[in-house]
Amino acid sequence: MEVGSKAVSLEELLKRKLTEDWGYRILLPEEVGLKEELGEDDIVLKDADNLILVSLIQIDLSGSLSPKVRKRVRGEIGRLARLSAYFNKAYIALPEEVLKLHKNKIIDVELLREAGIGLLSINLLKGEVRQLLPPKPRSSSRAERVDVTPLLKEMEGKIRKLELLYDRLENELNEIKKEIDNLKVRIEITNTSRSKEEEIPKAEEESGREVKIEDLELPSFMRDNPWLEVLRRRGRE
Amino acid sequence: MEDPEKYKVRYAFAEDYGTSMYKYGPVREYPDVIENRGLILEPSLIQRVFAKEAGGELKGKRIIVGEEVAMYLGSRDDMAKNLIYPMRDGIIDLRDEIGWRIVEEITRYGLRKYRPKGDQNFKGFYVAASLSATAPKYMYEKIFEIHKKIDEEEGLVKAITIIPQPLAVAIAEKSVTCMVVESGHGNTQICPISRYPIRDAIVSLNRGGAEANAITAEILRDAGYGDLVPEERLVRLVKEAIGLIPLDLDKAIRKAKEDKERFRVIFRVPGTTMVIDLGDNSWTRFLIGEVIFNPGHEIFESYYKRGVPRPRDTIIGEERVTGTISLADAIIKAAEKCPLELHEYLWRRVILSGGNFAWKVPKELRDVACDAATKVRKMLEDKGLKVHVGLVKDPQYSVWKGALTYALAVPENYSWDWKLMEGWYKWR
Numbered sequence: 102m103e104v105g106s107k108a109v110s111l112e113e114l115l116k117r118k119l120t121e122d123w124g125y126r127i128l129l130p131e132e133v134g135l136k137e138e139l140g141e142d143d144i145v146l147k148d149a150d151n152l153i154l155v156s157l158i159q160i161d162l163s164g165s166l167s168p169k170v171r172k173r174v175r176g177e178i179g180r181l182a183r184l185s186a187y188f189n190k191a192y193i194a195l196p197e198e199v200l201k202l203h204k205n206k207i208i209d210v211e212l213l214r215e216a217g218i219g220l221l222s223i224n225l226l227k228g229e230v231r232q233l234l235p236p237k238p239r240s241s242s243r244a245e246r247v248d249v250t251p252l253l254k255e256m257e258g259k260i261r262k263l264e265l266l267y268d269r270l271e272n273e274l275n276e277i278k279k280e281i282d283n284l285k286v287r288i289e290i291t292n293t294s295r296s297k298e299e300e301i302p303k304a305e306e307e308s309g310r311e312v313k314i315e316d317l318e319l320p321s322f323m324r325d326n327p328w329l330e331v332l333r334r335r336g337r338e
Numbered sequence: 339m340e341d342p343e344k345y346k347v348r349y350a351f352a353e354d355y356g357t358s359m360y361k362y363g364p365v366r367e368y369p370d371v372i373e374n375r376g377l378i379l380e381p382s383l384i385q386r387v388f389a390k391e392a393g394g395e396l397k398g399k400r401i402i403v404g405e406e407v408a409m410y411l412g413s414r415d416d417m418a419k420n421l422i423y424p425m426r427d428g429i430i431d432l433r434d435e436i437g438w439r440i441v442e443e444i445t446r447y448g449l450r451k452y453r454p455k456g457d458q459n460f461k462g463f464y465v466a467a468s469l470s471a472t473a474p475k476y477m478y479e480k481i482f483e484i485h486k487k488i489d490e491e492e493g494l495v496k497a498i499t500i501i502p503q504p505l506a507v508a509i510a511e512k513s514v515t516c517m518v519v520e521s522g523h524g525n526t527q528i529c530p531i532s533r534y535p536i537r538d539a540i541v542s543l544n545r546g547g548a549e550a551n552a553i554t555a556e557i558l559r560d561a562g563y564g565d566l567v568p569e570e571r572l573v574r575l576v577k578e579a580i581g582l583i584p585l586d587l588d589k590a591i592r593k594a595k596e597d598k599e600r601f602r603v604i605f606r607v608p609g610t611t612m613v614i615d616l617g618d619n620s621w622t623r624f625l626i627g628e629v630i631f632n633p634g635h636e637i638f639e640s641y642y643k644r645g646v647p648r649p650r651d652t653i654i655g656e657e658r659v660t661g662t663i664s665l666a667d668a669i670i671k672a673a674e675k676c677p678l679e680l681h682e683y684l685w686r687r688v689i690l691s692g693g694n695f696a697w698k699v700p701k702e703l704r705d706v707a708c709d710a711a712t713k714v715r716k717m718l719e720d721k722g723l724k725v726h727v728g729l730v731k732d733p734q735y736s737v738w739k740g741a742l743t744y745a746l747a748v749p750e751n752y753s754w755d756w757k758l759m760e761g762w763y764k765w766r
Binding site for chain 2: 261265268269279282283285286319320321322323325326327328329331332333335336337
């Protein structure tokens, strides 16, 4: 159960202390590109070059501590641990009276330490905000998440250009290969025809010696082709 | 005087008249390729006035073929009107005067390119031209006539023979007994071969790359790129870049709809700033490939209703073959027309050839997309047949390679026989 009327004043006090006493500057979630990830009770602050996240947890004390509340706090610590990667420091802030009454039941300090998350207590009556557990500062944050869409688009364009270039070069190379093959065959045919002319004695030529196509240097699809023999008999069968 | 056989070896020349591309060239590893199309240029008003003033008259339309075509292209409207692909499903109508003039100019273009310079011994090429297995007799006569005319005008052809495209594929693949499935832009020919093409068993389908183009065009329209559709070349580029053959269409579509980003495709038209993004409709990539193999799938009905042409039926003798028959059923139909004892040998080697079977399979999509051979094998296996299906090494060039081998091997003194449809046709 949450108390709306207290929430405003808790939040106001927290913000005032953090800005006026601690010297932090409040940022909008949009400014760090995390609008979707941050909730209403998250406060984003800037201290020099450091980005700080404070998550305010508001709990009603009128009833006993329900398992639902414990679960919510644990969930909040988990969420903050994930988000803390984008910040230099991260805190959980709770009303002091909650901490006094239920500290050991709802907060696992070891877990907070391990996650590097700090703990703040807010005393509404005294108008105080105290740091009970300091956070572990991160040297660099990813908070200013870069929008990589334009970069990806640019990369995509470059890849596309390379693909087209590759296709063009491959086609050109294939054409050159074909042309070389064709030229080879032409040269071989010319040479073979010439040498055959020189080799065959006139008498033998006149005797009607059959030209053996298989003897010639021919394109690959003609070599060892059984059809040559089949077709040579056409008209004589 | 040089031995005629030796002369033939030196000056053999092959031509493959595909519906979309014309491949040509002398003895070499690969042919030259130009689009089988011509641009009709009407004489301008100024040209006509000057010609009249000079006391003459312009001889009418000029036809541009080959790489030059690109330099004369005007607006997209002009292009649609004046840029003509003369063949439809591998066939030209006997009375299509413009179509035959384009074929003549394309043939002349190819032969001229390889006229040997300064060779006193050159008396013309021995040309082996390859046509669709279903080409009617008048097409043979017209092709002979065109080559004779070119020879009379320019001395470029000594003799010509014509070979059916599936036989050319079998020759290029060095397979004497096999089942050839040749699928080009306009048609698909399924031809059992056992030393000769078994002509009575040929099944021809009026579908090929053009059907995949038509589906691609409709997909582009649906994605908001309707203005690009009139450019056939662009549609073909998109088809080749984004089209996928699904191993199983229904499963592929389901996966693509579940994981849209994985199948999303963005195509940047080379040399332009145009970008085509199919976005959430990227699952339609699979329809482009599937239509080649199974245009009878129920998903295509909505496309046919919206105006995508339904593949036309083929009449073979007294039998009507449905245009939307699955490729597996059509292959089985062709085999069933052959003697039973031949089946075993035919199933040992099913050869897929033609540009329409040259599909890319992106590595990251291999769980759902496959190549043409895997698709056909799976379709036939689903029918309970154990077959070996292979795709030729260069699907676009195998017909040309086979035709060239044919030109070299068929004896020079074997004259054309209309009954057997083979031999050399000569006029001098």
